[in-house]
Amino acid sequence: MEKVINETDDKIKQYNVCVSYFDTLQECSFSCCFPVNVKPPVIVSADILKFPRTEYICGENFALDGIEAKVCFSDNEFLLYNYGENEGLFSSDVTTLNKTGNNEVEIKIRNKYNNDGFKYILTVIVKENRLVSIDIGKNNEGDVYFRLGKQYTDKVFFDHFSVTKHFEYNKGMTHDIKNNVVFNFEKLQYLGNGSFTGVLYARYTENEKTYYGEYVCDASGNNRIILLTPLPVSLTTEKAESVNISNLAQKLKSANITYKVRYQDNTELTFTGDVFNNNTYSCNGVTYTINCNKNSIWLDWKADKMDCKETSLEAGKLYIEDFWYYGEEDLIKSVDFKNEKTLIFESENIIPEDLSSYFSATVEYITGCKITINGNQLNKSIDKENKLITVSYNGLKFQHSFSYSYSSNGD
Structure with missing residues (x-):
């Protein structure tokens, strides 16, 4: 045979197989060749x-x-x-x-x-790879500041923190969470000036199960959460009974005037007017300054530090508009009464039904603020014997009398 079939050939191949025979008696040889197709083993x-x-x-x-x-x-x-x-x-x-x-x-x-x-x-x-816990990690280096009582969007939290799922099996596999997360803070250690270190909590719900995670700081104690003092939202004032309000602007800085500032987190700060130094008082990271113009009195306020969302220091005004705490009569400087129509009537028995439209008044407060009062808000009394109409405001403390007459047909 001329060729041995190689079992490693990987395709069907055709080989030429030759068979030879040698006749020793006749001293001759015979040969026969034919093609053979060989397939690999299966x-x-x-x-x-x-x-x-x-x-x-x-x-x-x-x-x-x-x-x-x-x-x-x-x-x-x-x-x-x-x-x-x-x-x-x-x-x-x-x-x-x-x-x-x-x-x-x-x-x-x-x-x-x-x-x-x-x-x-x-x-x-x-x-099933059950979710067993969630973890909060910080995205960037450095402390991050939030303000107590302020509402933040999820985007603000996710800009600074990541929330990750951890599973029962294959613990190296994690998934970030972007939905169904509720964040809230808790104060830890007081730092002074109204600020605290804080802990951030995350609550995540999936398949009717709730998971909780928290972040305080990294292992070295850095990358903290700082909770700044809340911002003021309203102001009320009270006065002692003995206070004379003849000069309110000065009395605002006396110990007999009490201020109550309410903050975004519903906490309150109470202080008296004698804490102001040159019209300014600072407390818990906010500075208050007494200011006024001819119309009103207010406290300007400004926060001392910015939170993670603010681009400039937060500031605002708290108006001292609750004059009724003092009694309005103490705050009125003067009342200017006016008659708007000629006071001539047909007879003493005929007094116009629209008598209120005959009068008005301008009230000036000690702050310089002025308001106009129409006749419906004024008290009116008629003295027919002396032909006088007396107009008053706020009891009898402020009043003025106007003469009236009758037309010729009424005499």
């Missing part, structure tokens, strides 16, 4: 000697790493295939395992000589 069986991983978490990809098989061929030959050296000869019909419980995975072992192969069914167990 796999007739395969045994898995080492299995790949057979337990997974729902959502993981199936992996063939570690598989080793003994493959028997039709020519009674057998070979050992392992994934490390023969990765291309193994494949599966599953990429991602998304169903919990027992899953059947079809593994195909390919013939190294051709595309023939052998299929093996492997059962793997897929477990």
